[in-house]
Amino acid sequence: xxxTGTVATLNSEVLVLNSAFLPLRISTVKEAxxxxxxxxxxxxxxxxxxxxxxxxxxxxPSVVSVIGYNKFPKRKxxxxxxxxxxxxxxxxxxxxxxxxxxxxxxxxxxxxxKWEQVTGKDLRNGFSSWLNLVCACRWCNSRKGNKLLxxxxxxxxxxxxxxxxxxxxxxxxxxxxxxxxxxxxTFNVRLINSRV
Ligand SMILES: [Zn+2]
Numbered sequence: 001x002x003x004t005g006t007v008a009t010l011n012s013e014v015l016v017l018n019s020a021f022l023p024l025r026i027s028t029v030k031e032a033x034x035x036x037x038x039x040x041x042x043x044x045x046x047x048x049x050x051x052x053x054x055x056x057x058x059x060x061p062s063v064v065s066v067i068g069y070n071k072f073p074k075r076k077x078x079x080x081x082x083x084x085x086x087x088x089x090x091x092x093x094x095x096x097x098x099x100x101x102x103x104x105x106x107x108x109x110x111x112x113x114k115w116e117q118v119t120g121k122d123l124r125n126g127f128s129s130w131l132n133l134v135c136a137c138r139w140c141n142s143r144k145g146n147k148l149l150x151x152x153x154x155x156x157x158x159x160x161x162x163x164x165x166x167x168x169x170x171x172x173x174x175x176x177x178x179x180x181x182x183x184x185x186t187f188n189v190r191l192i193n194s195r196v
Pocket of ligand 1: 088092093094096125136137138139141174
């Protein structure tokens, strides 16, 4: 199906929900109109304005729900530096402050130079893992250097753990508010302060 409208409109973002109204992904107006036209989705929130297919006129969707799909994709949380930062909610686990992504790093709680001595294990065994990495601001990270926490008199804000679940979607609060997505962002979404 060919939907027509301005390119900006057709490419603008649409929140796609499953049939239980849980957010699955972010798509485009163009794809959402195709889903609606083929009766695979129905509009939930619409914006002012219209887009055209050869035979139909549609209100511009902002949120759609997929018909007959009430599943929710399960995904094991990949181990990555970014996910360590997300697990810790972008809060430095040493000073307890929240920072923007550009000021955040991950820190090995037990540093490389002391790992074998402290744990009796080699570096392949748990050094770079969920349990030995925490989100740290770059200032705390550089102050900590190669020291152990007790040498500095520091304590962790939270004990690190392997998360079973992290939200799939990261959406700016401002965008979610503007597009009427907020009521559907209660699950599977991390809302962040960003102007994007
Ligand atoms: Zn810090």
